[in-house]
Each structure stands twice: as structure tokens, then as C-alpha cells.
Amino acid sequence: MAARPSPSPELSVGDRLHDEIAKLRAQVDSLKNDVRLQTATLMTADSTRQILQSQTTGARPLETSDATKLKLLARFREQSAHKQRCLYRACASLTTFKVNDPDPNAVDGGNVLGLRFELMSKAKFVRPYYVMLNRPYPDRRLLRVHRHTVPQCIPLSGLVARHLPLPTAKDDDDDDAPKKQDLSRFVRALRRELVRYHNRAAVIGDMKKAAGLSSKKIPDHESETEITDISAADAEAKQISLQWRDGRSGRLVMNDDGEVVKMVVQGVNGQDHETVRQFLGGAARVEEVTMSLENH
Amino acid sequence: MAPPLSLPTTARLPSFLRVNPSNPSVIKVLSRLSRPSLLSLALDWLDPSNQSLCPPILRENPSDEEDEDDFESDLYPPAHSLGELREVYASMQTRKGSKREVVDRILEGDWREGLSLYQVAMADLQYLYDHPGTLKWACYKIHRLQTPGHEDDVDAGRSYDKIDKLSMHVPRFHPSTFLRNLQAEVLPDVKAHYNFDRPKGLPLLLLRIFVLDSPYNTDLAVSAASGSSSSAARVVTSFDTSRTIYVAFPDASPHIFVSKSQNAGPTTNAETRSLRALVVEGIPKALSRPRERYTLKSVNLQTKNLDAMLSLRGSGRGNAASGGWSVYAGDKTADARTDSPLNSLLPTPPLSDDTAEEDDKRVAYIGSQEATTTRKRTLDPGVLEEEKRHKRAKLVAQARFGDNMRIDDGKGIERVDVLIEDPFPIYATDVEDEDDGQDAKEARRGPKGRRNGVDASLLEAAEDDEDENPEQHRQGRDQGTNGPGDKRARTTGRQARQEEDRDREKWAWRPNVRLSLHGSHVFAGIRQLVEAGFIDGERMPGWMTGEEGVTMGAIRNGRIKGFRGSGL
Numbered sequence: 111m112a113a114r115p116s117p118s119p120e121l122s123v124g125d126r127l128h129d130e131i132a133k134l135r136a137q138v139d140s141l142k143n144d145v146r147l148q149t150a151t152l153m154t155a156d157s158t159r160q161i162l163q164s165q166t167t168g169a170r171p172l173e174t175s176d177a178t179k180l181k182l183l184a185r186f187r188e189q190s191a192h193k194q195r196c197l198y199r200a201c202a203s204l205t206t207f208k209v210n211d212p213d214p215n216a217v218d219g220g221n222v223l224g225l226r227f228e229l230m231s232k233a234k235f236v237r238p239y240y241v242m243l244n245r246p247y248p249d250r251r252l253l254r255v256h257r258h259t260v261p262q263c264i265p266l267s268g269l270v271a272r273h274l275p276l277p278t279a280k281d282d283d284d285d286d287a288p289k290k291q292d293l294s295r296f297v298r299a300l301r302r303e304l305v306r307y308h309n310r311a312a313v314i315g316d317m318k319k320a321a322g323l324s325s326k327k328i329p330d331h332e333s334e335t336e337i338t339d340i341s342a343a344d345a346e347a348k349q350i351s352l353q354w355r356d357g358r359s360g361r362l363v364m365n366d367d368g369e370v371v372k373m374v375v376q377g378v379n380g381q382d383h384e385t386v387r388q389f390l391g392g393a394a395r396v397e398e399v400t401m402s403l404e405n406h
Numbered sequence: 407m408a409p410p411l412s413l414p415t416t417a418r419l420p421s422f423l424r425v426n427p428s429n430p431s432v433i434k435v436l437s438r439l440s441r442p443s444l445l446s447l448a449l450d451w452l453d454p455s456n457q458s459l460c461p462p463i464l465r466e467n468p469s470d471e472e473d474e475d476d477f478e479s480d481l482y483p484p485a486h487s488l489g490e491l492r493e494v495y496a497s498m499q500t501r502k503g504s505k506r507e508v509v510d511r512i513l514e515g516d517w518r519e520g521l522s523l524y525q526v527a528m529a530d531l532q533y534l535y536d537h538p539g540t541l542k543w544a545c546y547k548i549h550r551l552q553t554p555g556h557e558d559d560v561d562a563g564r565s566y567d568k569i570d571k572l573s574m575h576v577p578r579f580h581p582s583t584f585l586r587n588l589q590a591e592v593l594p595d596v597k598a599h600y601n602f603d604r605p606k607g608l609p610l611l612l613l614r615i616f617v618l619d620s621p622y623n624t625d626l627a628v629s630a631a632s633g634s635s636s637s638a639a640r641v642v643t644s645f646d647t648s649r650t651i652y653v654a655f656p657d658a659s660p661h662i663f664v665s666k667s668q669n670a671g672p673t674t675n676a677e678t679r680s681l682r683a684l685v686v687e688g689i690p691k692a693l694s695r696p697r698e699r700y701t702l703k704s705v706n707l708q709t710k711n712l713d714a715m716l717s718l719r720g721s722g723r724g725n726a727a728s729g730g731w732s733v734y735a736g737d738k739t740a741d742a743r744t745d746s747p748l749n750s751l752l753p754t755p756p757l758s759d760d761t762a763e764e765d766d767k768r769v770a771y772i773g774s775q776e777a778t779t780t781r782k783r784t785l786d787p788g789v790l791e792e793e794k795r796h797k798r799a800k801l802v803a804q805a806r807f808g809d810n811m812r813i814d815d816g817k818g819i820e821r822v823d824v825l826i827e828d829p830f831p832i833y834a835t836d837v838e839d840e841d842d843g844q845d846a847k848e849a850r851r852g853p854k855g856r857r858n859g860v861d862a863s864l865l866e867a868a869e870d871d872e873d874e875n876p877e878q879h880r881q882g883r884d885q886g887t888n889g890p891g892d893k894r895a896r897t898t899g900r901q902a903r904q905e906e907d908r909d910r911e912k913w914a915w916r917p918n919v920r921l922s923l924h925g926s927h928v929f930a931g932i933r934q935l936v937e938a939g940f941i942d943g944e945r946m947p948g949w950m951t952g953e954e955g956v957t958m959g960a961i962r963n964g965r966i967k968g969f970r971g972s973g974l
Contacts, residue, residue, distance in 0.1 A: 146751055147750065147751060150750045150751050150752065151750065154750070188752060189752060192750075192752050193750065195747075196747045196748070196749070196750065197747075199747035200747040200748060211948075212730050212805055212806050212944075212948070213947065213948030213964075213965070214944065214945050214946070214947065214948075214964070215947050215948060215963060215964025215965050216948065216965075217965075224734075228747060234746070235745075235746040235747055235748060237736070237745050238745060239723070240727070240734040240735075242727075242731070242734075246969070254969065254972070255726075255972045255974060256969075256971065256972055257726050257727045257731045257734075257953075257971060257972060258726045258727065258972065258973070259723035259724070259726070259727045259734050259735040260723070260726075261658070261721060261722070261723060262576070262658060262659040262660060262661075262720075262721055262725065263576050263658050263721070264576075265573065265574040265575065265576055266974065267571065267974040268571070268572055268573050268574040268575075269574070270974060271571035271572050272572055344576075344578045344658075345576055345578070345657070345658030345659070345721065346576050346578075349578075
């Protein structure tokens with residue numbers, strides 16, 4: 111029977127070893143990552159290319175590293191292709207790619223066009239949104255959304271109906287003229303919606319920060335007029351719900367572009383117009399409200 | 407004291423309304439809970455903030471000696487204060503004992519005057535959280551209806567119950583407004599009690615609707631049926647015929663999950679179904695506002711697993727990208743970093759990475775083989791081949807299913823029904839004649855005689871989607887004009903085959919095949935079969951990966967009809 115672990119703060123030998131091993135593992139991982147990063151950087155450097163190509167074109171054959179060279183060259187090509195793609199992705203914010211549908215019964219031989227939307231939020235690239243399109247109708251070039259990763263709060267179906275209409279069922283034929291699909295307009299509209307959504311969410315985050323709600327530390331002075339909660343009240347992040355310490359609660363509605371539409375504050379005895387006036391202060395956009403909050 | 411005056415009203419049942427604790431359905435609600443959940447419930451009820459809704463019986467005057475006599479023979483004498491009672495239940499939490507003890511204490515002791523509807527609702531919800539698989543949920547999508555442009559348009563008799571496809575509006579849901587509107591939709595001879603709750607760990611709002619067949623919203627609704635039969639031995643309260651239905655509103659998703667109704671007493675199946683239909687009918691009206699009307703449309707998804715439902719119809723990115731497409735929808739933080747265009751490292755998609763690893767492993771494997779010669783002898787090429795095939799199957803499964811559909815991901819769908827409408831696969835050499843056509847007609851007519859629920863909805867799905875896929879019809883109509891020259895122009899083999907199939911469509915024999923897959927996690931099971939090599943993962947149709955996001959559907963050309971996978 112092993113001795114029972116003592117309740118003292120010191121860890122047992124086994125635990126300490128485990129900790130150490132875990133630490134070393136993490137170190138190894140980070141070092142490996144470093145190596146990979148360095149290799150990637152070296153691989154794409156122009157001088158590397160020169161060395162590699164000069165050696166392959168050079169008349170002096172090095173019998174030992176022939177295979178290695180080829181491998182390196184292949185790697186180099188891969189890396190530079192990746193680099194180029196990253197450049198496009200970072201600058202163009204919309205890139206396309208080709209996917210093959212793994213479904214053996216997929217339409218159009220499994221050809222799928224992928225759209226990749228790059229967006230930035232909080233000075234970082236967020237995970238891109240994807241829309242995959244295919245052509246279900248053999249004789250026509252009509253596109254149809256096959257798969258997508260657009261969140262539910264973006265009215266994708268409405269955008270599709272507007273810009274990528276499909277031939278409708280017979281009973282609808284009367285009221286609409288033959289509609290044309292316009293992929294670029296669809297893409298622009300969708301990207302606009304995505305960006306606006308992210309901007310609205312970011313504005314709410316900023317407002318939170320301005321009101322001092324995001325930091326974990328407890329405020330040193332607790333005033334009655336302090337705002338205790340700011341959050342998005344709906345999926346589209348168009349409405350902001352506000353809570354004051356004294357029980358007032360408010361709702362600020364903004365439009366798609368972040369302009370203040372209206373605001374209502376419900377106090378203990380009915381609507382509180384004074385607070386609304388104070389809070390908005392004649393601001394037309396939500397950012398201005400945030401700024402005035404910051405200055406307080 | 408005269409009984410309070412009761413008038414039939416349309417108001418809802420108040421939460422503080424008490425139900426007689428001797429009522430068998432109340433006993434049933436409590437006794438199906440486990441002891442720990444019962445105790446935590448009781449402690450919740452004893453919370454000072456809940457005292458208006460579920461006050462326990464307490465001694466009025468702690469110092470009064472007469473009270474002592476009153477409760478002397480009592481098995482569960484009332485406590486003097488809330489704190490004392492809380493201690494009693496807290497101490498029960500620490501020691502062992504039977505569930506019966508707690509139920510008795512609650513029903514005959516501290517809440518002998520009756521459990522409020524709020525308490526019953528909480529107990530019911532607790533049971534739901536303890537046993538998440540007890541309810542079957544059906545998913546509905548909220549669609550906006552077209553708004554008539556002008557008053558005169560309505561008079562012209564045009565139907566405006568059409569879904570507004572151009573709408574750029576994501577339906578929004580406000581609980582209290584919704585409830586007020588829903589109450590207005592309920593008939594006056596039915597009383598309902600509503601309770602909202604947010605389950606822990608699930609991004610949805612749960613509404614419990616408890617329906618009673620009573621015109622009153624006072625004690626009369628839950629007590630024994632009035633005066634006339636009070637002396638009768640058999641007392642039927644309307645509480646026994648109550649029904650419960652749950653509605654879940656997922657966060658940031660224009661969907662609604664409605665559960666099948668449960669009933670406390672014996673009621674017929676038709677009755678419960680009609681209640682559900684009633685609720686499903688009432689919900690869009692409650693969501694609607696002037697000039698903003700909504701309708702619900704079933705998305706052919708039914709499961710007992712709310713987690714699975716949320717992953718298919720929740721607010722995340724994976725709704726329309728499940729199965730192998732989930733690589734694009736990954737929500738993990740690590741994915742976000744590797745996916746950034748600023749990441750200069752070469753991406754290692756799961757598959758390419760694996761193949762590289764596999765090669766490495768194989769090299770290592772051969773190396774080790776050479777080291778241990780004894781093992782080398784035992785391994786004949788057959789075994790190696792087997793090994794290779796196994797690895798390949800695993801890779802294929804990874805490609806088709808992505809990271810989804812693992813047996814332990816807790817997103818099991820327990821039943822999938824499909825109706826295969828594809829013609830029987832025949833080779834070009836087989837010559838069909840008119841008899842087959844006759845057979846086909848008979849086969850199609852066959853099921854109409856004996857439809858059950860699933861069949862009906864499957865057929866409905868099949869018929870529904872006819873108009874969603876007009877191109878299919880066009881194909882059917884155009885095929886007469888399609889000259890043979892057209893056909894020769896086709897290049898890829900698959901397309902040519904499809905064309906031929908279409909040509910033969912009229913005469914093809916379509917056996918009436920209905921496939922029903924059952925299990926604790928149907929798609930994980932298919933994945934395991936693929937991994938084990940029983941299903942050829944490369945030839946497996948897409949709907950078997952679950953990427954279409956439906957549990958019921960009709961299959962045409964090997965695909966679920968209606969392009970369900972796009973989630974639009």
C-alpha cells in the first residue's frame with residue numbers, strides 16, 4: 111500500500127514529475143512551432159529560391175542531394191502558393207476556390223464553387239465564412255447555394271432570393287419576370303451584411319468597454335446611475351439592452367448601419383425620457399454614444 | 407367560509423395556484439425524480455425569492471404553546487422558519503435515505519396545503535433535465551409571410567399566405583410579448599399555465615405550456631369537479647386530463663422546437679396530436695405583429711436529442727455544413743488561428759496530414775518489421791492488405807463525416823426515415839417492357855391504403871418537393887425534344903448515365919422502398935460501419951452522412967429532395 115498523499119501544500123513526487131513532463135511537452139510543442147514558422151519563412155524567401163534553382167540548373171550535379179532538392183523545390187512551390195493565397199485572402203476579403211463534393215450522387219459531377227469571406231473583428235481576422243455553390247441543373251448555368259457557414263442571423267435566404275433566384279414553381283410564374291442571377295451582387299450584398307453584423311456586435315462590445323463592464327475588477331465607487339449590464343438583445347445585434355443599478359432598464363434600437371433609431375428607458379415610474387436624453391445626447395450613431403460614455 | 411366566486415375567464419392560470427398534493431398526477435410528477443434532484447428542487451422552492459410562488463407551511467407563531475399541541479401527532483411538524491426548513495433539506499442532502507422519504511415530506515409535510523403550479527412545472531422541468539431523451543422534438547422554421555401592399559389588395563381576394571422569400575428580416579422573439587399574444591389565441595374553455603426556463607448548458611429558452619380543460623383560472627380549475635359529485639368515491643379532476651407541451655426557442659436562430667405533448671392522465675392519441683397542432687398553429691400568430699406575419703414550416707427533423715437539434719438548427723455555423731463540410735464550419739479557437747490569412751504556415755488539412763502520417767507510420771512500420779524478424783514472418787501480404795484497407799476506410803470516413811457523428815458526441819439522432827424514389831438500378835442491356843410500367847404504378851399506389859404517420863409525412867415530403875424542383879419537371883418535359891445528338895455531346899460518364907436514367911424514367915420500375923434506421927446514434931453507427939469497411943464510404947450517398955439535416959425525406963437521384971442541406 112502506498113503512503114497516502116500528505117495534505118501539505120507540497121506536491122508528491124509523482125505530481126511534480128507530471129507537472130514537469132507537461133511543461134516540457136508544452137515547451138517541445140512551442141519549439142516545434144517555432145521551427146515550422148522559421149522553415150516557412152525561409153522557404154518563401156527569395157534567396158532560397160535562387161539557391162534551389164541555381165543548383166538544379168547548375169551543371170555540377172550533386173548526386174547526394176538530388177532527391178532532397180526536388181523535394182525542397184516542391185515544398186517551396188507549395189509554400190509560395192500558400193503565401194500567394196494568403197496575400198489574396200488578406201487583401202481581397204473575398205476569394206473563391208473549388209471543392210469536390212464527396213457525395214457520389216452530387217449534382218454536376220460534384221463540382222462546387224466555394225466563396226470565402228474574410229472579415230475582421232477586433233483587429234483580427236475572424237474565421238472566414240464560406241458559401242458553397244453548385245449547379246443543380248444540367249442544361250443551365252444557374253447556381254444554387256449548396257452548403258454555407260453563414261450564421262442564422264444573416265438573412266441569407268432573402269439575399270439568395272434577391273440575387274440568385276432560381277426558376278420558381280409553376281404557380282409563381284405569373285407575377286415575376288424571368289430573373290437573372292447575379293453572383294457578384296449577391297456576394298457584395300452578403301459581405302455587406304456580414305460586415306455590418308460584425309460591426310454592430312463590435313459596437314456593442316465597445317460600448318460595454320466604455321461603460322467599464324468588460325473588465326473583471328470591481329468598480330471602486332458604486333453610484334446609483336451606473337450601468338450594470340449592456341448586451342445585445344437580439345440575434346442580429348440590432349438592439350442593445352441596458353440595465354442600470356437603480357432598476358431602470360432600457361433598449362436602444364439601431365439600424366443596419368449602426369445609426370440610432372430610437373431608445374426607450376423604463377424607470378420605476380414609467381418611461382424615463384430624461385435618461386434617454388442624457389444617454390444619447392443628440393448622438394446620431396451608436397459610436398457617438400460610446401464616445402460620450404467614455405468621456406464620463 | 408364561502409368559496410370564492412369563480413367566473414370563466416380567458417386569463418391564464420396563475421403560477422401560485424395550488425394543486426391538491428393527494429392528486430395522483432402530482433405524486434407521479436414528484437416520485438419520478440431522483441432523490442438528489444428532489445432535494446435541490448425543495449431547496450430552490452425554499453429560496454426567499456420564491457416565497458410568493460411556493461410558500462411552505464410554517465408555524466404562525468413560534469412562541470405559541472398551543473401550536474405544539476396541534477402538530478404533536480404530526481409526522482412532519484412544520485418548521486418555525488424558512489432557514490430551519492432549508493437546514494432540514496440540506497441535512498437530507500448529506501445523508502443517505504430513500505426518495506420516498508423526501509416525497510412524503512414534501513407532500514404530507516411542508517407543502518401539505520398543495521403544490522403550486524409553479525412547483526409542478528419546476529418538477530416537470532427537472533425531470534426533463536435529468537432525462538433529456540424523454541421528449542420527442544420536432545423542428546419548425548419560422549418564415550415571414552408576404553404583407554399585402556394595400557388594403558384593396560386583400561379585398562381582391564388574392565392569397566397572401568405566401569412565404570415572403572425576399573424578406574431580409576430575421577424573426578425576433580420577445581418572451582413576454584409572445585406569451586401575451588399566445589394567451590390571446592387560447593380558447594376560453596381551456597386554461598394554460600406557462601413557465602419559461604433557461605436550461606443550463608443549452609442555448610435555448612424553454613417554454614412549458616400546461617393545459618387544463620377548465621373554464622376557470624381559480625382553485626376550481628385544479629380541484630375536484632364541482633359540488634355535484636363531491637360525495638362520489640371517484641373524483642376526477644381536470645388536472646388528470648391536463649397536458650403538457652414544451653416549446654423551445656433556440657437563441658439566435660429562426661427555428662422553434664415543439665415537443666410532443668405529455669399528459670398526466672389517460673387521453674387519446676388523437677387528442678394530444680390535436681393539441682400540438684393547436685399550439686403549432688398558435689405560435690406563428692403569437693409571433694406575428696401587425697404588418698409582420700409569420701408562419702411555421704416543418705423542416706422534417708424530429709429527434710429526442712436537443713443537442714443534436716441545436717447543432718443542426720442552432721445559431722452556429724454548422725447548420726448547413728455538417729458531415730464532411732464541417733471542416734469549413736469549425737468553431738474551435740485553434741481553427742481560427744490556423745485559418746487566418748496571416749498564418750504563414752502551410753495548412754494541414756486533416757486528410758493530407760493523415761496521409762503523410764500514414765506514410766511515416768508505414769516507413770516506421772517497415773523499419774520495425776526489419777528489426778523484429780519474427781514478426782515479419784507472421785505478417786503475410788494479406789494482413790498488410792487488410793491493414794491498408796482499414797486505414798483507407800478510416801480516412802474515407804473522416805472525409806465523409808468530418809469530425810461529426812462520433813458515437814460519443816452526444817448528438818445522436820435515434821431515427822431516420824427515408825423513402826427512396828429512385829428507379830430500380832438496371833443495366834442498359836436489360837430491356838423493359840410495358841409490364842414493368844404497370845408494376846410501377848401499382849407499387850406507387852400501394853402505400854396509400856395503409857399510411858401511418860411517418861409514411862404520410864414522407865409522402866408529403868415527396869409531394870411537397872415536386873414544386874420545389876421545377877427543373878426536374880422541365881427535364882421530364884424536355885426530354886422529348888432532346889435529340890440523340892444532344893446526348894452524344896455529354897462528356898462525363900456520370901452525366902450520360904443520368905440522362906439515360908431520365909429517358910427511362912417513365913418506364914423504370916420504382917420499387918417502393920422505405921428505409922428506417924433506428925439506434926441511439928444513427929449516423930455515428932453508419933460512420934462506424936464505414937470505418938469497419940462494411941459500407942463503402944466512397945460510394946455511400948450523401949444523405950447517409952446526415953449532412954442534409956433531416957430525419958425524414960424522399961430520395962430522388964440519390965439525394966434528399968428539396969436541397970435540404972443548404973438550410974435555406
